[in-house]
Structures are given as C-alpha cells and as structure tokens.
Amino acid sequence: GADVRVVYSFADAIEVARRNPRREVVFFSVGFETTAAPTAALILSLVEGGDSLPPNLSLLTAHRLTxxxxxxxxxxxxxxxxxxxxxxxxxxxxxxxxxxxxxxxxxxxxxxxxxxxxxxxxxxxxxxxxxxxxxxxxxxEYTRSAKPGGRREARRALLEAFDVVSGWWRGIGVVPDSICVLKGELKGLDARERFGVSFEPEPDEIPEGCICHLIVTGRALPTDCPHFGKGCTPHRPKGPCMVSSEGTCLAWFRYGPQGWGRLRLSG
Ligand code: SF4
The missing domain is CATH 3.40.50.11750 (HypD, alpha/beta domain 1)
Known part of the structure; x- marks a missing residue:
C-alpha cells in the first residue's frame, strides 16, 4: 500500500513533499560520496539560507565511504x-x-x-x-575532472551534514568509520529518529548458495558460483551481483568472453 516513487535527486523529493503537505515523505538517500555530498549541500544551502525544508520530509540515509x-x-x-x-x-x-x-x-x-x-x-x-x-x-588519469582538493564546497557540506560512524555492510560485516549519518540539528530530518525505527542486519541476507560477498571483496569470480548462468541469470537473478547493471555477475554474464570461466584467482 505504500506510495513509492523514483526520483532523480533530493531536490525532486523536496518538490514531492511540498506538493503533498498532508503526507509524510521519506527520501531514501543512498550512495557513496558522490551522492552524499550533493544531498548534504542541498540540505545545508536551504538551512543556511533560511529556507526551511518541508516539515513532512525526512531522509532514510544509507551513505557509505569508499x-x-x-x-x-x-x-x-x-x-x-x-x-x-x-x-x-x-x-x-x-x-x-x-x-x-x-x-x-x-x-x-x-x-x-x-x-x-x-x-x-x-x-x-x-x-x-x-x-x-x-x-x-x-x-x-582523470585530470580533466578530479582536481587536487576535489570540490571544496561539496566536501565541506559532507563534513558539516554528516557524522561518520561504524556500520554494517551486507556480506562483509561491521566496517569501522564507514557510514554517514545526519548530525547535530539535522538529526531531526532522519526518518529513523522521526519514526523511531531501527534496522538490524539479517543473518540470511545473502541468498543460499550465492557468493556475491566473496566476489565483491575480490575473493572469488562469478564463474566460481555454481548458480552462475544456470539458476542465476539477468532474467532470473538469485543474488544482488546479478541485479544491478554495475553488478559483477551481470557484467561477467553479458560481456565475459568464452574461456573467462577458466580464469581462477591466485592465492
Ligand atoms: S548473483 Fe548469482 S551468479 Fe552471482 S554469486 Fe550470487 S547467485 Fe552466484
């Protein structure tokens, strides 16, 4: 029964909240530094500019550092x-x-x-x-875009909007100082705080037989998985690495030439 909408950015979520003042709108804010920084910058620019965010808007953050x-x-x-x-x-x-x-x-x-x-x-x-x-x-190699010091305003926003804490990574465990959470006065925007919800990692979060956690940590190849190309394909994915277009298993399935299956990781 939930009303779930795909938006391009936090700015779109603000617009949705403004158009629906009687409904609670939660923006699922997910990604690494590249998405955390613009979200942080927009929040701070509104707060510092005296232009408040809609009171019916909150964020469910899942930002991580690389x-x-x-x-x-x-x-x-x-x-x-x-x-x-x-x-x-x-x-x-x-x-x-x-x-x-x-x-x-x-x-x-x-x-x-x-x-x-x-x-x-x-x-x-x-x-x-x-x-x-x-x-x-x-x-x-990427000198045309990645400059020393990066985008200073974006970095500043990231540091001012978020605290960095230890947190759970699916299939990996608790990684110290790796998760961004809203800090200070901005905590009031955190959907977890506002609605009093918390999330605990589930022990069976990796589908049975799936070795995505070994693949994304460089300890196995997609072809080491017994499901690869059989029980798990892009049309019938079994694990997360076969779902995303950036997933290793999906890329390997689509672009891996004949014979790559014989490759084995050393060590
Ligand atoms: S996504 Fe599929 S092929 Fe990749 S490890 Fe998981 S089950 Fe195996």
Missing amino acids: PPVMRFLVEEMGVDIDGVIAPGHVCTVMGPEHFKEFPERYGIPTVVAGFEPLDLLLGLLMCLRQIREGRAELEN
Missing part, C-alpha cells in the same frame, strides 16, 4: 590487492588524495580513472606500469 571498506579488505580480511583503480567520480568530489593511504600506507599502486573505456584502459596501463616498475604511487 576508503574505509577498502582499508577493511586489506587490514581485516587480508585481501591481496595488486593495484587500485580509484573511482574518478568520487575523486572529483573528494580529490584524488582521498585514496592516498593505499600507496603510502599499504604500498598498493593506485590510479584515479574515469569511466569511459579509454579512461579505464589508460588507468589500467598506468597501474600495470607501476607494478612492473615496482612503484606504489597515487597517479591521476
């Missing part, structure tokens, strides 16, 4: 990472130095790359060169 979970993979899960292609859109907001700990602290070659095919190929080439030459540096 470096903490990568750090968790290296430190806690012992995943052996040869090189990092750091996401260019995150670095556009946060600056390439958002990922500097990986070369500096863990000795992992790291290249910031965009998402066009040529960006990714060049990023891979730069990363492979570092590995071949025994270097571990932070390099930036």
Whole structure:
C-alpha cells in the first residue's frame, strides 16, 4: 500500500513533499560520496539560507565511504590487492588524495580513472606500469575532472551534514568509520529518529548458495558460483551481483568472453 516513487535527486523529493503537505515523505538517500555530498549541500544551502525544508520530509540515509571498506579488505580480511583503480567520480568530489593511504600506507599502486573505456584502459596501463616498475604511487588519469582538493564546497557540506560512524555492510560485516549519518540539528530530518525505527542486519541476507560477498571483496569470480548462468541469470537473478547493471555477475554474464570461466584467482 505504500506510495513509492523514483526520483532523480533530493531536490525532486523536496518538490514531492511540498506538493503533498498532508503526507509524510521519506527520501531514501543512498550512495557513496558522490551522492552524499550533493544531498548534504542541498540540505545545508536551504538551512543556511533560511529556507526551511518541508516539515513532512525526512531522509532514510544509507551513505557509505569508499576508503574505509577498502582499508577493511586489506587490514581485516587480508585481501591481496595488486593495484587500485580509484573511482574518478568520487575523486572529483573528494580529490584524488582521498585514496592516498593505499600507496603510502599499504604500498598498493593506485590510479584515479574515469569511466569511459579509454579512461579505464589508460588507468589500467598506468597501474600495470607501476607494478612492473615496482612503484606504489597515487597517479591521476582523470585530470580533466578530479582536481587536487576535489570540490571544496561539496566536501565541506559532507563534513558539516554528516557524522561518520561504524556500520554494517551486507556480506562483509561491521566496517569501522564507514557510514554517514545526519548530525547535530539535522538529526531531526532522519526518518529513523522521526519514526523511531531501527534496522538490524539479517543473518540470511545473502541468498543460499550465492557468493556475491566473496566476489565483491575480490575473493572469488562469478564463474566460481555454481548458480552462475544456470539458476542465476539477468532474467532470473538469485543474488544482488546479478541485479544491478554495475553488478559483477551481470557484467561477467553479458560481456565475459568464452574461456573467462577458466580464469581462477591466485592465492
Ligand atoms: S548473483 Fe548469482 S551468479 Fe552471482 S554469486 Fe550470487 S547467485 Fe552466484
């Protein structure tokens, strides 16, 4: 019976709330730094500008930061990472130095790359060169967008609107200092606070037999899953990696050439 609508951004949710003043509107605010920052900036610009948000609007936030979970993979899960292609859109907001700990602290070659095919190929080439030459540096292929320091206003908004706390990642566990939650006076906008609800992780959140949690953490390939291409296809997905267009299993199913199934991860 719920009225669920797909919106492009928080600005659209504000509009929906204004048009429906007698209904409670909850914006499901999900994503990494790239979506957390614009939402934070819009909230702060309205609050600081004296233009209040509709009283019937709240946010159910599910924002996460990328470096903490990568750090968790290296430190806690012992995943052996040869090189990092750091996401260019995150670095556009946060600056390439958002990922500097990986070369500096863990000795992992790291290249910031965009998402066009040529960006990714060049990023891979730069990363492979570092590995071949025994270097571990932070390099930036995506210089046309990811500038040192990132977008300062977006970074400021992120820091001012959110506290960073430890939280649960599906299939991974509790990752320290990885989740963004509304802070200070903005807590009143949090749907959890407003409606007194909480969410506990469910032990059987990964479908039986699905190994998505191993795939997204680099410990298995889609072809290691007995369901891949059989009980689990894009038309009948069994796990989350086969649902999203960015999911590893879906990409592997669509674009993986004959013979990739014979690849095996080392170690
Ligand atoms: S999404 Fe499907 S193919 Fe991928 S690991 Fe899960 S069950 Fe296996």
